[in-house]
Amino acid sequence: MKLKGIGVSPGIAHGRIYRPGESGEPRPETYVPGTPSEEQARLSAASAELAARLNKAADTRRRQGETETADILEVHALMAADPELLQSAEREIAAGHDAPAAVLAAAEEQAARLESLKDDYLRERAADVRDIGRSLVRTLTGGEETLPEGPLLITGQEISPELLGELPAGRLAGVLLGGGSATVHAAILAKARGIPAVAGLGAALDQLKEGMTALMDGNAGTVNTAPTAADIAAAETAVIAARREAEKQREWAGVSAITRDGVKIRLFANASVAAEVKAAMDAGAEGIGLLRSEFLFFGRDTLPDEEEQYRAYRAAVEAAGGKPCAIRTLDVGGDKPLKALPLPREENPFLGQRAIRVSLARPGLFRTQLRAILRAGAAGPVSILLPMVTDASEVVAAREHIAACCHDLQRAGISFAENVPLGVMVETPAAALLASSLGKHCDFFSLGTNDLTQYALAADRSNPAMAGLGDYLHPAVLRLIGFTVQGGGEAGIPVSVCGEMAADPLAAPLLLALGVSDLSLAPAAFPRVKRAVCRITMPEARALLESAMNMPTAAAVRDFLQSKLPE
Amino acid sequence: MIEAIFPAPGPTGLHARTAGLLMKAASAFKARIDVSANGRTADAKSVMGLLALGAEAGTPLTIRADGPEAEQAVKAIGAFLTGKPIK
Numbered sequence: 001m002k003l004k005g006i007g008v009s010p011g012i013a014h015g016r017i018y019r020p021g022e023s024g025e026p027r028p029e030t031y032v033p034g035t036p037s038e039e040q041a042r043l044s045a046a047s048a049e050l051a052a053r054l055n056k057a058a059d060t061r062r063r064q065g066e067t068e069t070a071d072i073l074e075v076h077a078l079m080a081a082d083p084e085l086l087q088s089a090e091r092e093i094a095a096g097h098d099a100p101a102a103v104l105a106a107a108e109e110q111a112a113r114l115e116s117l118k119d120d121y122l123r124e125r126a127a128d129v130r131d132i133g134r135s136l137v138r139t140l141t142g143g144e145e146t147l148p149e150g151p152l153l154i155t156g157q158e159i160s161p162e163l164l165g166e167l168p169a170g171r172l173a174g175v176l177l178g179g180g181s182a183t184v185h186a187a188i189l190a191k192a193r194g195i196p197a198v199a200g201l202g203a204a205l206d207q208l209k210e211g212m213t214a215l216m217d218g219n220a221g222t223v224n225t226a227p228t229a230a231d232i233a234a235a236e237t238a239v240i241a242a243r244r245e246a247e248k249q250r251e252w253a254g255v256s257a258i259t260r261d262g263v264k265i266r267l268f269a270n271a272s273v274a275a276e277v278k279a280a281m282d283a284g285a286e287g288i289g290l291l292r293s294e295f296l297f298f299g300r301d302t303l304p305d306e307e308e309q310y311r312a313y314r315a316a317v318e319a320a321g322g323k324p325c326a327i328r329t330l331d332v333g334g335d336k337p338l339k340a341l342p343l344p345r346e347e348n349p350f351l352g353q354r355a356i357r358v359s360l361a362r363p364g365l366f367r368t369q370l371r372a373i374l375r376a377g378a379a380g381p382v383s384i385l386l387p388m389v390t391d392a393s394e395v396v397a398a399r400e401h402i403a404a405c406c407h408d409l410q411r412a413g414i415s416f417a418e419n420v421p422l423g424v425m426v427e428t429p430a431a432a433l434l435a436s437s438l439g440k441h442c443d444f445f446s447l448g449t450n451d452l453t454q455y456a457l458a459a460d461r462s463n464p465a466m467a468g469l470g471d472y473l474h475p476a477v478l479r480l481i482g483f484t485v486q487g488g489g490e491a492g493i494p495v496s497v498c499g500e501m502a503a504d505p506l507a508a509p510l511l512l513a514l515g516v517s518d519l520s521l522a523p524a525a526f527p528r529v530k531r532a533v534c535r536i537t538m539p540e541a542r543a544l545l546e547s548a549m550n551m552p553t554a555a556a557v558r559d560f561l562q563s564k565l566p567e
Numbered sequence: 568m569i570e571a572i573f574p575a576p577g578p579t580g581l582h583a584r585t586a587g588l589l590m591k592a593a594s595a596f597k598a599r600i601d602v603s604a605n606g607r608t609a610d611a612k613s614v615m616g617l618l619a620l621g622a623e624a625g626t627p628l629t630i631r632a633d634g635p636e637a638e639q640a641v642k643a644i645g646a647f648l649t650g651k652p653i654k
Contacts, residue, residue: 084613117621307579
């Protein structure tokens with residue numbers, strides 16, 4: 001049997017299905033109710049026991065740096081001892097029900113109240129309340145569960161954070177969810193812990209029975225309960241390859257990218273979510289050079305509110321552990337449509353309402369995001385990065401919005417970071433050519449070489465037929481980068497490069513010679529870029545650049561570099 | 568009984584964190600404290616009750632306290648809701 005859902009946390013796992021609750025759900029036939037006053041006493045004891053257990057689990061998680069999980073567990077501890085929940089359960093007991101039935105009814109009543117609200121965030125808390133009810137019943141009935149053997153694939157329509165938190169370390173191999181999306185707590189926590197997860201399996205999930213073995217793929221979003229030997233071998237190969245890659249990462253993690261004659265280029269990481277930030281720090285990143293905020297906005301019907309954005313950015317900033325984090329404002333347009341933000345269809349989306357243009361046209365949307373970023377800045381060093389700028393007017397307008405947000409936050413008494421550095425993504429030829437004047441209005445440049453290449457070479461990067469044309473090693477792109485570095489130098493601001501070029505070992509010597517001070521790339525590419533930098537000297541790099549700049553085509557540059565820099 | 572009205576704080580009203588902080592502020596007092604908004608009333612010492620008020624930023628919250636230290640309780644909650652920075 002093969003099931004298909006959505007991959008929400010990457011990785012492959014092979015293990016046994018574990019359906020929590022199924023072996024530990026209330027067993028009325030084994031529960032012997034006492035008198036109403038005994039039931040009251042059992043309920044109070046269970047509530048105190050569960051709250052204490054959740055607080056203890058929260059402490060453990062907090063010590064291990066899993067702030068997000070700890071916060072959720074703490075709120076659940078408050079809920080387990082909540083007076084309204086307990087009073088409502090007490091009324092049920094007084095009406096003649098036993099404690100497990102009373103607590104389930106009380107939780108259902110509270111959950112229904114939350115579900116009746118307009119607010120999406122509060123509606124989602126209804127699932128938390130039902131979890132608490134079930135946990136209380138398990139505590140009452142002493143439902144000690146027997147776990148299947150070996151690695152476990154925890155499976156359920158919903159999985160509560162405390163269940164994930166309570167499973168013995170090392171046993172949890174994967175998470176399979178019937179409901180939900182990448183934003184449900186269990187998916188976020190799985191991702192944060194590097195455990196593969198598949199969500200959205202729907203009713204088909206019920207075919208997965210306790211104890212079955214299954215192979216899950218968190219990248220493809222699939223579950224296979226009858227994997228062939230070849231499937232398992234392929235999965236094991238993938239797991240081993242991932243482990244080798246991780247080892248290589250660790251070997252290089254402590255190495256800096258320094259040329260043989262002692263010039264250092266700093267390596268930052270590109271990331272989207274806190275779990276990636278944490279992984280990047282483990283790989284030795286100096287910070288996050290590009291935190292893409294779009295992931296929060298994709299695949300949903302409503303826009304994330306300030307609180308949700310704030311929590312996500314703060315989690316990323318905390319995961320960076322004091323290292324700087326450049327958060328890029330919403331970078332969407334006709335080419336990356338959002339369900340929650342319908343944009344008009346355009347003939348030429350790459351030349352239309354995109355990125356900063358979308359933000360400036362919708363001040364409410366923009367300020368919500370800016371406020372969330374500024375607030376996250378109170379948790380650690382952040383900067384704001386504006387995508388697709390073409391001239392200084394956009395930077396000036398953005399600064400005015402930022403100043404207004406600071407003013408509002410100050411008045412509301414909400415803590416936030418003042419003087420957050422403002423950076424410009426140089427990804428239009430206009431910005432590159434105007435770099436010296438643009439640099440007076442911002443605090444740093446970040447070269448987005450993917451877009452810069454497609455705009456400079458008039459080659460749509462989403463059109464496969466143009467793939468051969470969009471090479472960032474094109475001498476025209478190199479010259480635009482040169483203009484940008486020169487302009488940044490005149491304005492006295494640093495210039496970094498993000499985009500695929502930053503991850504290409506062939507490009508590294510050219511970027512060094514151009515005077516780029518920082519690169520931001522996927523941490524997986526750290527080892528190869530470090531190796532490329534560590535084996536060259538600045539005079540060698542400058543000689544390569546001079547030749548490359550004067551070549552006629554990208555192909556000529558690429559051939560030349562490949563001959564000079566063999567693997 | 569002491570009664571006072573304050574707006575629910577921004578930016579998101581009584582969400583998990585704010586509700587938790589309000590609940591902790593209320594729990595420091597022995598008085599019975601109720602919060603009413605949107606036609607519903609909750610025990611200020613109950614996170615679940617506070618969440619279920621569904622109070623967005625700016626919604627008037629009526630605080631009623633009865634019993635020992637009722638006045639101090641309302642003052643402390645008022646300070647939390649209006650002036651004090653939300654850490």
